[in-house]
Amino acid sequence: MPMIPQVHRQPCDSRGCSTSAPRCQGQHSPFLHGQRLKLHRRKAQPFHHSKCHRVLAATSQKTDFHQTKLQQDYAATASDAHVLQRPIKEQLQAHEVKNVFGFPRDLRDRYSIGHVLGAGSFGVVREVTRRANKRKYACKTIPKIPRRGTGTPRYLLKLQTEVDAMQQLGSSLDAAHLRDCFEDDESIHLVMELCEGGALLDRIxxxxxxxxxxxxxxxxxxxxxxxxxxxxxxxxxxxxxxxxxxxxxxxxxxxxxxxxxxxxxxxxxxxxxxxxxxxxxxxxxxxxxxxxxxxxxxxxxxxxxxxxxxxxxxxxxxxxxxxxxxxxxxxxxxxxxxxxxxxxxxxxxxxxxxxxxxxxxxxxxxxxxxxLEHPWIKSEGAAPDTPLSGSVIQRLQRHATYGALKQLVLQIIADDVIDVEHGSMHMVETLRDLFQQLDTDGSGGICLPELMDGLKRLGYVVTAEEVEKLMRRLDVNDSGTVEFEEFCAGMIDWKTLQEDHLWTRWVDLAFGKLDSNNDGYIDLDELIARLPSLTGVDNPESERMLAARRMLREADTNGDGIVSREEFETLLEANTVPDSLDAYDPRWLPEGSVPA
Structure with missing residues (x-):
């Protein structure tokens, strides 16, 4: 019979509480002390339920519930590295995965490596210290050929998806921030926010x-x-x-x-x-x-x-x-x-x-x-007195979790919106007033201390590290300050603008600026060529290639290595799944509190 995979830390039986009255939101919730458990490795008894018998009976004949014959769930695009485009289950040798993702290879130059925080089948997590500012992070090291099993293009695509998802969602205040990615011949190294408060169950x-x-x-x-x-x-x-x-x-x-x-x-x-x-x-x-x-x-x-x-x-x-x-x-x-x-x-x-x-x-x-709209969940507290629907922090998070290509396109469109006098001018002027409140020295750019102090004055509760990670995604040209055009790209009500009669024109202009040869498609070379002028930074070609490939994956839904006009429009359309501001932590100061 197959060996049954281990279940991670789970509670084994209930533990009561001294309170016997019905639960309310102010009373104690019983919780038990967790311990590591394994599913019992014994022969499974047959289960004869008409609807599910086939599925359950089949599980007793599989050696690994992750290895059944499945529909392909990870797929390479034509712009990915060649090794990723090989047959999805082809076995790869160590020499074939030495340089797959194009991540920088200077981890030890930028970070000093500390003690091990944890280890598992995935790899190992260590504490590291950034040499430039002595700030501590966690570094997750994952082998490119797994310790158990074989290395395949599917496994590498899974790693690539993990990095892409964390780079995007990690800019939210509800997820760990991915600070840097590195690669060597054997492994990738993900440097992320160090969570020092412990695991959820351990504290509870x-x-x-x-x-x-x-x-x-x-x-x-x-x-x-x-x-x-x-x-x-x-x-x-x-x-x-x-x-x-x-x-x-x-x-x-x-x-x-x-x-x-x-x-x-x-x-x-x-x-x-x-x-x-x-x-x-x-x-x-x-x-x-x-x-x-x-x-x-x-x-x-x-x-x-x-x-x-x-x-x-x-x-x-x-x-x-x-x-x-x-x-x-x-x-x-x-x-x-x-x-x-x-x-x-x-x-x-x-x-x-x-x-x-x-x-x-x-x-x-x-x-x-x-x-999130359920009464049991609904957030409490008074909203800050700002002239926007949703909090500034919510808008910054939503913008920060857009992919890099969408952020750049929105920046291009925001520049055009600011230059045109029409119905959106009231929105722009509202944002200009808010920008000037934050730009206390009147320099035309908001630096990190100004953004931090301004958000506190407006009634938000955020740490310097949280503001920094939001600002990194807002500061598109990497100048160290947020200019008004960048601020608008992050704060504009894009749903309202999409209903504007000029929206199609703005999309045309943005597509044209990226499609430099006017062939109706945006390809890898066009993105690589445009990155320095779009970001203001002339990064090494390897870094631009990495960024451009990530951008293409974001919009290239059919995997042909180029972005068509249809895919470009889909990137900017309202999502089939709501991306409401309510999905982001507002960080409002509790009612009755006084800003520090």
Whole structure:
């Protein structure tokens, strides 16, 4: 019989709380002390349920639930490195992967390497210190040929997708920031924000968290998932191990980490078939190998149930269960949210939200965006007195999580919008007033200290490191200051502009500036040639090649290595999945507080 894969840290049985009254948002939530468990390695008993028997019976004959015959989920484009374009399952030798991604190779010149923070099957994480400013980061080292199994183009494309997703979503205040990427002959090295506050479960089990506190945790998780889906990314690995506290402070925010199973996939692209994730958090449709982004919301529901009750929805213990039995429960066992026991553990509002997230039919399941509007989740606090819908911080995050190509195109369009006198001038003047409030020395550019001080004056709660990572994505020309045109690109209400009668003209002008040979397509060479003038920095050709390839992957939906006019317009269109400002942390100062 096959060996059943290990389930990561999970609770094994419930632990009560001294409070016996029904749960409310101010009362304690019971939680148990977690411990590392393994699914029991024994012969699975047959399960004869008519709808799911075929799927469950088949699992007992597979050696690895990740290695079933699946639809291709990672694909190279014509602009990718040659080794990535080879047959997806072809075995690669060590000498063939020495320089795959084009990342810089000077990790040790820029960082001093410290002690090991953690290790696993993926590789190892070390603490590193940036030599330029002595700031500490975490460095995740991943071998280009896995320690277990063989190196293939599919595995390398998976690594590339992980980096792309983290570079994009890591600019949100709900995700760990990816500071730098490096490569050597054997591995890639991802230098990211150091989360020193510990793992989610470790902190929760040490105290007696209130339901209100757990709601704040789930709010951050839902924001992150909504951000992923708004950018065409399915996370596929929601579980407590992947959410870390940034600091040891009691009010520390959490950060989503580990994008290793993330995949780019829009709802209109059909269903995914590859089973990915940690078994006990998998949605029913993932087990059935026909799923979309709704699978993430199910996993959030499982996590929420676990934080509120101290156990998983279907089991008091998973210690002696086979993988087949775990999947059987997920597929057919009822989640009882109305029993007296559960009612004593959580409020009616929490149970109502769980009923929306744990619906087996994904078409009827609550989306992350909808869940953020649920009364149990809805953020509290007064909005700052700024003349914009949504907070400045929310707008900066949404812009920061756009891909690099979309950011550059929006910058080109913003320049044209500013130069034209028409109905959008009121919007531009509103932004100019806000810009001048932040540009305290009147230099025409907002430096990091000015942005930090200005946001605090406006009533926002952000750290210097958080402002810095937002500013890095806003400062397109890498000048060290944010100019008015860059500020507008990040703050303009693009949805309103898309309804303007001049929108098509602005898109034409932007496409024309990138399509230098007027052949109707944007290719790699055109992007490489334009990068210095667009960014203001004449980077080495290898860095421009890396940036240009990343931009093409963002828009080249058919993988032919060029961006057509249709793909260009799709890049700028309103998403099929909402990318609402509500999906981003507003960071408003709590009502009644005084800015520091």
């Amino acid at each position: 089990k040490q105290g007696a968290p209130t339901e209100r506190y757990i709601a704040s945790i789930i709010r951050s998780v839902l924001r992150f998932i909504a951000q992923c889906h708004g950018k065409g990314i399915i996370y596929r690995d929601v579980k407590p191990d992947n959410f870390l506290f940034l600091t040891k402070e009691p009010d520390s925010p959490i950060r989503a980490t580990d994008f290793g199973l993330s995949i780019r996939h829009w709802p209109d692209a059909g269903k995914l078939k590859s089973r990915s994730g940690t078994p006990v958090y998998m949605a029913p449709e993932v087990i059935m190998q026909e799923y979309g982004q709704e699978a993430d919301e199910w996993s959030v529901g499982v996590l929420m149930y676990q934080l509120l009750t101290g156990s998983l929805p279907f089991w008091d213990s998973v210690q002696k269960l086979t993988l087949q039995q775990v999947w059987q429960a997920i597929l057919v066992k009822r989640v009882d949210l109305d029993s007296p026991t559960v009612q004593n553990m959580m409020s009616e509002g929490a149970r109502d939200l769980l009923k929306g997230l744990l619906r087996r039919n994904p078409r009827h399941r609550m989306t992350a965006s909808a869940a």
